[in-house]
Amino acid sequence: MKPLPLYRHKDTVFHGLHPAIAATVVxxxxxxxxxxxxxVYLCLAGAGVWSLVVLADVARETGPHLRLGLFMALLVxxxxxxxxxxxxxxxxxxxxxxxxxxxxxxxxxxxxxxxSAFRLLLVMMVFGLASTAISPDGLLDILARISSxxxxxxxxxxxxxxxxxxxxxxMKEVQLVRGERLQGGAWQxxxxxxxxxxxxxxxxxxxxxxIAESMSARGFGSGKxxxxxxxxxxxxxxxxxxxxAGVAVVVLMSVLGKGDYDYFPTLSNPLRGLEAWAVAALCGxxxxxxxxxxxxxxxxxxxxxx
Amino acid sequence: MALVEIENVSxxxxxxxxxxxxxxxxxIEEGEFVLLTGPTGCGKxxxxxxxxxxxxxxxxxxxxxxxxxxxMEAPAATTRQLSRCVCMVFQNPEExxxxxxxxxxxxxxxxxxxxxxxxxxxxxxxxxxxMGISRLRRSFIPELSAGxxxxxxxxxxxxxxxxxxxxxxxxxxxxxxxxEELLTxxxxxxxxxxxxxxxxxxxxxxxxxxxxxxxxxxxxxxVFDGTPAEAANWxxxxxxxxxxVSRMFACAGWKKIPLTVNEARRLLPDAGxxxxxRWESCREVVAGDDGREVVAAARSLWHVYPAGIEALRGVxxxxxxxxxxxxxxxxxxxxxxxxxxxxxxLPPTRGKVCLFGLMPSEERLPGLASRLAYCPQNPNTYLVSxxxxxxxxxxxxxxxxxxxxxxxxxxxxxxxxxxxxxxxxNPRDLSCGEKERLVLACxxxxxxxxxxxxxxxxxxxxxxxxxxxxxxxxxxxxxxxTVLAVTHDVEFAAALADRASILGGxxxxxxxxxxxxxxxxxxxxxxxxxxLDGFFPGVIREEEGIAILRRMREERGADAE
Numbered sequence: 001m002k003p004l005p006l007y008r009h010k011d012t013v014f015h016g017l018h019p020a021i022a023a024t025v026v027x028x029x030x031x032x033x034x035x036x037x038x039x040v041y042l043c044l045a046g047a048g049v050w051s052l053v054v055l056a057d058v059a060r061e062t063g064p065h066l067r068l069g070l071f072m073a074l075l076v077x078x079x080x081x082x083x084x085x086x087x088x089x090x091x092x093x094x095x096x097x098x099x100x101x102x103x104x105x106x107x108x109x110x111x112x113x114x115x116s117a118f119r120l121l122l123v124m125m126v127f128g129l130a131s132t133a134i135s136p137d138g139l140l141d142i143l144a145r146i147s148s149x150x151x152x153x154x155x156x157x158x159x160x161x162x163x164x165x166x167x168x169x170x171m172k173e174v175q176l177v178r179g180e181r182l183q184g185g186a187w188q189x190x191x192x193x194x195x196x197x198x199x200x201x202x203x204x205x206x207x208x209x210x211i212a213e214s215m216s217a218r219g220f221g222s223g224k225x226x227x228x229x230x231x232x233x234x235x236x237x238x239x240x241x242x243x244x245a246g247v248a249v250v251v252l253m254s255v256l257g258k259g260d261y262d263y264f265p266t267l268s269n270p271l272r273g274l275e276a277w278a279v280a281a282l283c284g285x286x287x288x289x290x291x292x293x294x295x296x297x298x299x300x301x302x303x304x305x306x
Numbered sequence: 307m308a309l310v311e312i313e314n315v316s317x318x319x320x321x322x323x324x325x326x327x328x329x330x331x332x333x334i335e336e337g338e339f340v341l342l343t344g345p346t347g348c349g350k351x352x353x354x355x356x357x358x359x360x361x362x363x364x365x366x367x368x369x370x371x372x373x374x375x376x377x378m379e380a381p382a383a384t385t386r387q388l389s390r391c392v393c394m395v396f397q398n399p400e401e402x403x404x405x406x407x408x409x410x411x412x413x414x415x416x417x418x419x420x421x422x423x424x425x426x427x428x429x430x431x432x433x434x435x436x437m438g439i440s441r442l443r444r445s446f447i448p449e450l451s452a453g454x455x456x457x458x459x460x461x462x463x464x465x466x467x468x469x470x471x472x473x474x475x476x477x478x479x480x481x482x483x484x485x486e487e488l489l490t491x492x493x494x495x496x497x498x499x500x501x502x503x504x505x506x507x508x509x510x511x512x513x514x515x516x517x518x519x520x521x522x523x524x525x526x527x528x529v530f531d532g533t534p535a536e537a538a539n540w541x542x543x544x545x546x547x548x549x550x551v552s553r554m555f556a557c558a559g560w561k562k563i564p565l566t567v568n569e570a571r572r573l574l575p576d577a578g579x580x581x582x583x584r585w586e587s588c589r590e591v592v593a594g595d596d597g598r599e600v601v602a603a604a605r606s607l608w609h610v611y612p613a614g615i616e617a618l619r620g621v622x623x624x625x626x627x628x629x630x631x632x633x634x635x636x637x638x639x640x641x642x643x644x645x646x647x648x649x650x651x652l653p654p655t656r657g658k659v660c661l662f663g664l665m666p667s668e669e670r671l672p673g674l675a676s677r678l679a680y681c682p683q684n685p686n687t688y689l690v691s692x693x694x695x696x697x698x699x700x701x702x703x704x705x706x707x708x709x710x711x712x713x714x715x716x717x718x719x720x721x722x723x724x725x726x727x728x729x730x731x732n733p734r735d736l737s738c739g740e741k742e743r744l745v746l747a748c749x750x751x752x753x754x755x756x757x758x759x760x761x762x763x764x765x766x767x768x769x770x771x772x773x774x775x776x777x778x779x780x781x782x783x784x785x786x787x788t789v790l791a792v793t794h795d796v797e798f799a800a801a802l803a804d805r806a807s808i809l810g811g812x813x814x815x816x817x818x819x820x821x822x823x824x825x826x827x828x829x830x831x832x833x834x835x836x837x838l839d840g841f842f843p844g845v846i847r848e849e850e851g852i853a854i855l856r857r858m859r860e861e862r863g864a865d866a867e
Binding site for chain 2 (some may be wrong): 006007008009135136137155156158159162163166167170171173174175176177178179180181183195196198199202203206207210211212213214215216217218219220221222223224225226227228229
C-alpha cells in the first residue's frame with residue numbers, strides 16, 4: 001500500500017517552523033513563480049523549490065505531485081503550440097483547420113509553452129511541499145481564530161480524505177473478488193464503478209456524522225474554546241523576514257516590469273531584463289537554505305540556538 | 307449520590323415509530339463498573355448515548371421520562387457541562403478521531419472545554435505519559451494501529467478527568483494483547499480515581515470479571531440488573547451471554563458458577579488427575595489426510611510495501627480442501643497483507659502464491675467468483691446495494707447463478723442468518739454485527755464456494771450471532787468447503803479451526819494443529835484451555851470442556867453441587 005502524500009512530522013528545520021512562517025515561505029515561492037515570467041528567475045525559483053523539498057526531506061512524499069505536474073506540463077507543451085500561433089520562426093507548417101486556423105508551430109510558442117509548463121510543474125511542487133511539510137493542525141488552529149466553522153469543515157475534510165482513499169482502494173479490491181469486472185473500456189469501467197461511488201460517498205457521510213458525534217461528545221461548539229498557540233522559535237523570524245523580503249522584492253520587480261521576458265514576436269535576449277542584484281539575492285537566499293539544512297543535521301549547537 | 311438517574315425513560319429516534327429503549331429505570335452510583343450486555347440492536351448504545359447527553363442533544367428525537375447526570379437535568383444541561391463530567395469512547399476509533407496528530411487529538415476536548423492553556427499542556431503531557439503514547443505525539447493519526455488509536459481516544463477523554471467513562475464495545479477492533487492493555491488502563495482508572503465506568507461489550511471473557519454490576523438488555527428494556535455472580539446464575543437459561551468459562555460450568559450442570567478462570571481452577575484441583583486417563587482414552591484424534599487437494603498455498607512469501615515496510619517475511623502456508631484454518635497475531639503482524647497476497651490483490655515481492663493451482667491476479671479474480679468468497683475486515687467495503695435483499699441478489703448475479711429460484715434462496719439465507727426482518731433495509735443502516743452477518747450471508751450463499759476467506763468475521767457480533775456463523779461454517783466444512791479466517795477472537799478461532807497459525811512481525815512464528823497452537827498460551831488461548839491446561843492439555847473447544855466438567859461433576863457428586 002502506497003503511503004498517502006500527506007503531512008507527517010519529521011525532524012527537519014522546515015517541519016520545526018511555526019506553521020504560519022512555513023506558510024509564508026511557501027507563499028513567497030509561489031509569488032516568485034507566478035509574478036516573474038523570466039525563464040532565468042523561474043529556474044532560480046525551481047532551485048528554491050527543490051532546496052526546500054530537500055530541506056524538508058519530502059522528496060519521496062512529493063513524488064505524486066511531481067508525476068501529476070509532469071503529466072500536466074506535458075499536456076501544456078503539446079497543446080500550447082497548436083493553439084498559440086504567434087512568433088516569427090516557424091518550425092513546422094501545419095494544415096488549415098476550421099476554427100483553429102493554420103496550425104503552424106513556431107519556436108516562440110514552443111518555448112513559451114515549455115516555460116509555462118515548467119511554471120505549472122513548480123506550482124504543483126509547491127503545493128506538494130505545502131501539503132506534506134506544513135502541519136494542517138497548525139494551519140487550522142490559525143484559521144480557527146478567524147473562522148471556527150471553516151476550520152471545522154477543513155479539519156473534517158482533511159481527516160476524511162485518507163479514510164476515503166483507503167476505503168475506495170479496499171472497495172475496489174473486494175468487488176473484484178466478488179466477481180465484478182472492473183477492467184475493460186472507459187465506459188464499462190465507469191458503469192461498473194458507479195454503484196461503489198454512491199456507496200463510498202454514503203459511507204463518507206456516515207463517517208462524517210460519527211466524527212461530528214464524537215466531537216459533540218467532547219464538547220465541541222459548546223462555548224468559547226481555548227486556542228493553543230504554537231510558540232515562535234528563534235528560527236521563525238529569520239525565515240519569516242527572508243520570505244517577506246523576498247515577496248516584497250518580487251512584487252516590486254513585477255510592478256517595475258523587471259522580471260518580464262518577451263517571447264513574441266521573437267525571443268528576446270535572455271540576459272536582457274535580468275537584474276544582477278536580484279539574481280545574486282535569490283542565489284544567496286537559496287544557498288542560505290542549503291547551509292541551514294546541512295548545519296541543522298550536523299551542528300547540534302546551532303540547532304539548539306535556533 | 308447516584309451519578310446517573312434514569313426514571314421511566316423511553317426514547318424514539320427521529321422519524322421512528324418504535325422506541326429504541328422503553329421504560330428504563332436505572333441508577334448508577336459513583337465508583338461503579340457497570341457492564342451492559344445484550345444482543346445486537348437491544349438498545350445498549352442508545353442507553354449509553356442517553357447517559358452522556360448525546361441523546362437528545364446530538365440525535366434529537368423524542369424522549370419521555372427523566373434523565374439526571376451528575377445532578378444535572380440532561381436535556382437542560384449544555385454539552386460543555388455534560389462533556390466535563392461524562393465522556394464516551396465509541397466502537398470504531400477510525401470514526402472518532404478528529405485531528406491529524408496525536409497531541410492535537412488529546413488536547414481537543416480540553417480546548418473545547420475552554421481550560422487555560424497551561425492546564426491543557428499539563429494534562430496532555432500527563433495523559434500521554436500515563437497511557438504510554440508519548441512516542442506517538444506527532445504520529446499521523448490515520449497511520450496508527452487500531453490499538454494505538456483506541457488508546458489515543460481513551461487518553462483524549464480521560465484528559466478531561468470525567469466522573470463517568472462510557473465505553474461502547476471499545477475492544478471489538480483490537481487484538482487480544484491490545485484489548486487486555488486497554489482494559490487494564492480502564493480498570494486502573496476505575497480503581498485509582500474512582501471513575502464510574504459504563505461499558506458494553508460482546509466479548510465478555512475480557513471484562514466480565516472487572517464489572518461490579520451487570521445490566522442486561524433485551525428489545526430496548528432492562529431485563530436484569532445485579533452483580534456478576536447473580537448474573538451468572540440468572541443467565542442459566544440464556545447461556546449465550548455468559549463468558550465461556552461460566553457457560554461451560556452452567557452447561558455441565560455445576561451449581562456454583564465461577565466468573566473467572568482463576569475462580570474456576572480453584573474448583574478443579576483434585577478432580578483433574580482422576581479422570582484424565584479416561585478422557586485421554588475416549589478422546590477422538592482426527593488424523594490428517596495427506597492426500598488432500600491443496601486449495602491455496604504460499605511458499606517463502608515476502609511482501610515489502612513501497613515505504614520499505616516488510617509486511618511479510620518468508621511466510622509458508624498450505625490450505626487443504628475441507629480444512630478450517632485461522633491466522634492470528636497482533637495488529638500490524640501482516641495478516642491482512644497475507645490474505646491480499648493469497649487473493650492476488652498484492653503481488654509477492656518474493657516467493658510463490660498459488661490459488662486453485664494458479665498464480666492469482668486481479669485479472670483472474672472475477673472468473674473465480676463462484677469458487678471463492680471473501681469477507682473483508684470492513685463490511686462497508688462489501689455492501690454497495692440499496693437493500694439487504696438486493697445485496698444477496700447481486701452476489702447471485704456476480705456468481706452467474708440462475709435467476710429462477712434465486713428469490714427463494716435469498717429468503718432462506720436471510721432467515722438462516724437472522725436477517726429476515728431486515729430484507730428491505732439499507733445495509734448501511736445496520737449495526738456493525740448485523741453488517742458482518744450480512745456479508746457472511748452473501749459469501750456463503752448456496753452453492754457454497756470452495757474457499758471462504760474471512761477477515762475479522764466476528765467484529766461487533768454478539769454470542770448468538772457468532773454461534774450461528776460457527777454452525778453454518780462447520781456445516782459447510784463437512785461438505786468440503788475450505789475456510790481461512792483471520793481473527794482476534796480467540797474463542798471463535800478455537801471453536802472453528804482445525805489448524806492455526808500465529809503471525810508476528812511478518813513471519814509465521816507458529817503453525818500447526820489448532821490444539822497445539824491455541825493451547826498453553828496466555829493471550830492466544832481460549833478460556834477452556836486456560837482452565838484445563840495442566841489437567842487436560844490441548845483442550846480448546848467448549849464442547850470438550852463441558853464434557854470434562856460434566857464427568858468431573860458426576861465423579862465428585864455432591865461436592866460439585
